[in-house]
Structure formats: structure tokens, C-alpha cells
Amino acid sequence: MKTKDGMKFDIERERNKLHKMKQRYRDFNHPKVLEQSAVLDELINQYNRFLREDKPIA
Known part of the structure; x- marks a missing residue:
């Protein structure tokens, strides 16, 4: 894990790739x-799920 x-x-790596692709293709x-x-988007969703699961239950 x-x-x-x-x-x-x-x-951040995938965000940088997206930025470079936007510059290259000039079109979102x-x-x-x-x-x-x-x-x-999927990586961000995985990260958010990780944060929710990692929080202690009060």
C-alpha cells in the first residue's frame, strides 16, 4: 500500500503531465x-478515500 x-x-507527477499535455495539444x-x-482524477479520489479511512473513529 x-x-x-x-x-x-x-x-503531482500526473498533474505535471496534464499541464504539459495541455500545452502540447492546446486544448483541454x-x-x-x-x-x-x-x-x-482517479488518483485524487484514491487519496481522498485514503484520508477518510486513515482518520480515527471518534
């Missing part, structure tokens, strides 16, 4: 940009 810091690193609606955006 990934650590919190490892997940944050992956998110390009299929490759949309695909990368979905990859980033």
Missing part, C-alpha cells in the same frame, strides 16, 4: 488530455 507522501508525489478537450485528466 502506498503512503500518504507517495500518493501526493504521484498526484483533446482525447489524450481528457484521458490524463481522468488518471489524475
